[in-house]
Amino acid sequence: MADAVLFIGWGTVVPGREQKSLQVFSEGVAYWQRLQEQGEIESFEAVALEPHGGELLGFVVMRGEREKLNSVRYSEEFLRLNARAGLVVNNFGVVAGFSGEALNRQFASFQEQASELT
Numbered sequence: 001m002a003d004a005v006l007f008i009g010w011g012t013v014v015p016g017r018e019q020k021s022l023q024v025f026s027e028g029v030a031y032w033q034r035l036q037e038q039g040e041i042e043s044f045e046a047v048a049l050e051p052h053g054g055e056l057l058g059f060v061v062m063r064g065e066r067e068k069l070n071s072v073r074y075s076e077e078f079l080r081l082n083a084r085a086g087l088v089v090n091n092f093g094v095v096a097g098f099s100g101e102a103l104n105r106q107f108a109s110f111q112e113q114a115s116e117l118t
Contacts, residue, residue, distance in 0.1 A: 001042075001100060001101075002042040002043070002063035002064050002065065002099060002100060003065070003066065003098065003099055003100040003101050003102035003103070004063070004064060004065060004066040004069050004096065004097070004098060004099065004102055005061050005062060005063050005064075005069070005096070005097040005098070005099050006061070006062040006069050006072070006073060006094060006095075006096055006097070007059060007060075007061055007094070007095045007096075007097055008028075008059060008060040008061075008062070008092075008093070008094050009056050009058070009059040009091070009092070009093050009094075009095075010056075010057060010058055010059070010085065010089040010090070010091060010092045010093075011055045011056060011057050011089060011090040011091030011092075012055075012057060012089065012090050012091070013088060013089055013090075014087070014088055014089060014090060017087070017088040017089075020087075020088045021088040021089055024081070024084045024085050024088050027081060027084070028060070028081055028085070029046065031077065031078075031081060032044040032046075032060065032062065035062075035072060040064070040068050040071070040072055041062045041063065041064040041068065041069065041072065042063045042064045042065075043062075043063045043064075044060055044061065044062045044063070045060065045061050046058070046059075046060045047059055047060070047061075055090075055091045056091070063099065066102070069096070070096075073094065073096070082094060
């Protein structure tokens with residue numbers, strides 16, 4: 001079961017790159033679908049946010065096993081798509097995260113450390 005995530009976030013489109021941003025997003029969706037079909041990730045969800053005054057306008061959450069996500073994260077194709085995305089949107093970023101049982105372990109560890117240090 002998935003206990004790890006990759007969070008891919010982006011902000012506004014670079015002016016003049018609107019059409020290219022749609023092209024790169026479509027490439028990303030095709031890539032994420034292929035990863036899911038091949039069993040490299042368990043699932044992904046793309047989200048567009050409504051205007052809210054913040055820098056984050058959309059994101060993708062990829063779910064899977066930590067080892068598989070690490071392999072995906074540093075693959076040539078993932079890095080190539082990230083470079084392309086960084087050229088067409090502002091505030092592009094990728095962050096690893098915890099979910100499921102891994103999240104429970106993170107909070108248990110935090111509680112243990114907080115108890116020790118208070």
